[in-house]
Amino acid sequence: MLVKWKAAQEQEQEAWEDIGTGTPIDSPQEWRDFLGKRFCIDFGVFHAKSVLEIGCGPLGIIHFIEPDHGLRVGVDSLLFTYEKHDNFHRIRAIGEFLPLRGEFEVVVCFNVLDHCLLPRMLLREAALHARTGGVLLLWVHTTRKAVRFLVKRIDRYHPHHFSMEEVRHMVSEAGFGIRALWASPAGYEINEPSFNLREFIRILRTKSIKTAIYSLIKTDTCLVCMKP
Numbered sequence: 001m002l003v004k005w006k007a008a009q010e011q012e013q014e015a016w017e018d019i020g021t022g023t024p025i026d027s028p029q030e031w032r033d034f035l036g037k038r039f040c041i042d043f044g045v046f047h048a049k050s051v052l053e054i055g056c057g058p059l060g061i062i063h064f065i066e067p068d069h070g071l072r073v074g075v076d077s078l079l080f081t082y083e084k085h086d087n088f089h090r091i092r093a094i095g096e097f098l099p100l101r102g103e104f105e106v107v108v109c110f111n112v113l114d115h116c117l118l119p120r121m122l123l124r125e126a127a128l129h130a131r132t133g134g135v136l137l138l139w140v141h142t143t144r145k146a147v148r149f150l151v152k153r154i155d156r157y158h159p160h161h162f163s164m165e166e167v168r169h170m171v172s173e174a175g176f177g178i179r180a181l182w183a184s185p186a187g188y189e190i191n192e193p194s195f196n197l198r199e200f201i202r203i204l205r206t207k208s209i210k211t212a213i214y215s216l217i218k219t220d221t222c223l224v225c226m227k228p
């Protein structure tokens with residue numbers, strides 16, 4: 001698994017450096033839309049709260065949360081040369097072993113669980129660093145277990161693949177209670193979470209047929225969890 005993860009990290013670095021070929025969420029408005037459409041919440045969830053983002057990348061939501069009174073920490077295993085903002089504390093570390101002591105009111109983990117090394121451990125670490133009554137916002141790509149054999153063949157980029165049931169199980173096992181779960185067809189087309197021909201053609205042209213097929217079968221699974 002370590003070999004797979006290291007390969008994924010290399011590809012991750014390359015993909016972010018070649019950002020022109022992707023459509024990352026990279027503005028406050030897009031993150032607002034994303035939260036609204038996928039989680040039915042707004043940025044108020046972060047207001048004056050201590051926030052930890054695990055796997056924040058160079059453009060994760062923590063880059064766009066207004067600085068107010070809460071502590072803001074972003075952790076990622078990679079360092080990116082073109083990070084946008086410095087409105088939060090940035091730590092290079094793996095989410096499975098956080099070099100932190102604090103407990104946070106909101107923990108965010110967006111599009112990281114299938115990219116990381118040990119997802120169960122990362123979720124346990126998230127629970128350890130969430131305050132009692134604190135919230136975990138989790139976004140993860142899922143596919144049906146029945147097509148796992150196909151998914152593993154067409155998507156070698158991600159070290160892990162999960163079904164929605166597996167994600168639910170891991171989250172509960174880590175000690176979180178699930179308060180809400182939404183599932184919608186994947187893709188960064190925030191305002192149109194359904195099949196989008198233009199987006200499909202873009203993926204075909206800039207990436208590969210396998211990535212395009214994977215984009216058709218994966219689901220954006222978004223959970224609001226609470227540490228009891």
Ligand SMILES: C[S@@+](CC[C@H](N)C(=O)[O-])C[C@H]1O[C@@H](n2cnc3c(N)ncnc32)[C@H](O)[C@@H]1O
Nearest residue numbers: 055056057060076077078094095110115116117
């Ligand atoms: C697809 S990107 C998502 C970035 C960001 N959350 C966003 O939504 O834009 C996945 C990120 O997870 C990071 N990552 C992968 N494995 C990790 C780990 N074990 N611990 C912390 N971060 C990790 C990668 O370096 C990468 O920045």
